Amino acid sequence: MTTRPGPRERLLDAARELTYSQGVHVGVDAILKQADVARRSLYQHFGSKDGLVAEVLRSDGALDGYRRVMDDAGDDPRDRVLAVFDELDVITTRPSFHGCRYTAAELALTDSGHPAHAEVRAFKEGLHRLLTAELARHGHRDPEGGADQLLVLIDGVLAHAVTRPGARPALAARALAEVVLASQS
Amino acid sequence: MTTRPGPRERLLDAARELTYSQGVHVGVDAILKQADVARRSLYQHFGSKDGLVAEVLRSDGALDGYRRVMDDAGDDPRDRVLAVFDELDVITTRPSFHGCRYTAAELALTDSGHPAHAEVRAFKEGLHRLLTAELARHGHRDPEGGADQLLVLIDGVLAHAVTRPGARPALAARALAEVVLASQS
DNA sequence: TAGTAGACAGAACGGTTGGTCTACTGTCAG
DNA sequence: CTGACAGTAGACCAACCGTTCTGTCTACTA
Structure with missing residues (x-):
């Protein structure tokens, strides 16, 4: 069994997908649900939704x-x-x-x-x-x-x-x- | 004194300006305030915010x-x-x-x-x-x-x-x- | 074994969203 | 005068927004 990526990675993946398919105005709830991650983890890792969005663009490759x-x-x-x-x-x-x-x-x-x-x-x-x-x-x-x-x-x-x-x-x-x-x- | 345009025109003008400067996600309240028009007039003339946005594009010229x-x-x-x-x-x-x-x-x-x-x-x-x-x-x-x-x-x-x-x-x-x-x- | 850090669940915050509703006002035709 | 009609003002709604909070559980480390 492959080890599941950490919350940070799951958050980035979910945000990358949803901000593209739904636009950057997707709700935080939708991202959290798809990432299967606690609300708090988002703010611990990225500070805010804006920070998450920016990091998605930065790490997009x-x-x-x-x-x-x-x-x-x-x-x-x-x-x-x-x-x-x-x-x-x-x-x-x-x-x-x-x-x-x-x-x-x-x-x-x-x-x-x-x-x-x-x-x-x-x-x-x-x-x-x-x-x-x-x-x-x-x-x-x-x-x-x-x-x-x-x-x-x-x-x-x-x-x-x-x-x-x-x-x-x-x-x-x-x-x-x-x-x-x-x-x- | 020039006659003031009707609510419909004022609504279109305000929406045209605000949906451009702020994006299509501007709130209805902001549009109503700038147009100086009652909430009800919007829904009477355009049915919904979506209808107003579409009409802005259609009549843009x-x-x-x-x-x-x-x-x-x-x-x-x-x-x-x-x-x-x-x-x-x-x-x-x-x-x-x-x-x-x-x-x-x-x-x-x-x-x-x-x-x-x-x-x-x-x-x-x-x-x-x-x-x-x-x-x-x-x-x-x-x-x-x-x-x-x-x-x-x-x-x-x-x-x-x-x-x-x-x-x-x-x-x-x-x-x-x-x-x-x-x-x- | 105790301590610590991270991830979890979920309630609650105040604020804003688009939309509906009632009630009052002015205008104009019949 | 009367009725119809368009407009205004503002309360109200449920839903959702991003954010903060409390509290629990687990895993690692000293």
């Missing part, structure tokens, strides 16, 4: 996901970047897809003091660095500007896929990503 | 905004489409900008039965038609596919501007829009 997709695509920077859009097509056509967790959190939490905002920004900044490095390795004329364009395409795919189901925006974006990659120095 | 921006840009389809991205740069750099109202509503309302979803879809569909017609007039090789790409760029700009302030994504997207426009038949 989405950046590692992008890295893995690119590593699986081989060495050519062109293939590596385009693989991201192939993966986006897979992700956005899954029935369980409900949009980008970070964008959703950013839009839903209108309180500018919420600790989740810092995590969202850190993630996007990290993704920008990742793409900049890739374009630089590819000999792009303006790696930072190119990464801006790729990021707009990625965010666009994730946002568009929610509002126009069946549109396959990742395919449309992939063609534009090829254009970005063609800007050699 | 954002599509007319896009039309006006394009009409102000003259006759050349190329200028008309690029003007949209110039306008997006203005909008997204305003301090009051908090993202696309439709995307935010779509992500925040996880209940798939909410009447607002239909309005969001109708808006995006209308914008797609608008852009398709413009590209067709421009002699684009694949107006529908091109409109898909433009829509990804627009959604990308609106989403990205929220999560990476100061990035001016509209400028990055404008360059890609020029590429879309270059696909002549």
Whole structure:
């Protein structure tokens, strides 16, 4: 029998799932019930619901996901970047897809003091660095500007896929990503 | 003295402002207070809060905004489409900008039965038609596919501007829009 | 064996949510 | 004048919100 993860892990897993499927406004009760954890443990480990939400974003590992997709695509920077859009097509056509967790959190939490905002920004900044490095390795004329364009395409795919189901925006974006990659120095 | 708009109009105006600045989860009380309207009037005119939110989206006139921006840009389809991205740069750099109202509503309302979803879809569909017609007039090789790409760029700009302030994504997207426009038949 | 730390259950806190209800007021047509 | 109607004011409801509390049980450690 596998040892059951501790309350902290169970709390994070349940919150990760529920804040995505139901939005960040899920009740604490629902999270506690799914995690099968005492009310007090939440406040002992994370201080507040806001703290839990922020920790879910921080520990999400989405950046590692992008890295893995690119590593699986081989060495050519062109293939590596385009693989991201192939993966986006897979992700956005899954029935369980409900949009980008970070964008959703950013839009839903209108309180500018919420600790989740810092995590969202850190993630996007990290993704920008990742793409900049890739374009630089590819000999792009303006790696930072190119990464801006790729990021707009990625965010666009994730946002568009929610509002126009069946549109396959990742395919449309992939063609534009090829254009970005063609800007050699 | 100008005649004060009726309760219905005041309710819509207040809801439009508050659901944008505070998110769709603002309380009914806050809307009623700002509209200076009796509680009962809300339910008499819109049936429920959900109905009010949906009506806000339906009557928003954002599509007319896009039309006006394009009409102000003259006759050349190329200028008309690029003007949209110039306008997006203005909008997204305003301090009051908090993202696309439709995307935010779509992500925040996880209940798939909410009447607002239909309005969001109708808006995006209308914008797609608008852009398709413009590209067709421009002699684009694949107006529908091109409109898909433009829509990804627009959604990308609106989403990205929220999560990476100061990035001016509209400028990055404008360059890609020029590429879309270059696909002549 | 006693002490301690962590996890548990569950009641209760004050506050807010969306929604319903009654009662009063003004207006305007017949 | 009268009745209908739209609006206002405010009490009220059950449900839920995040949070804090008391108290019990278990496992490890000194």
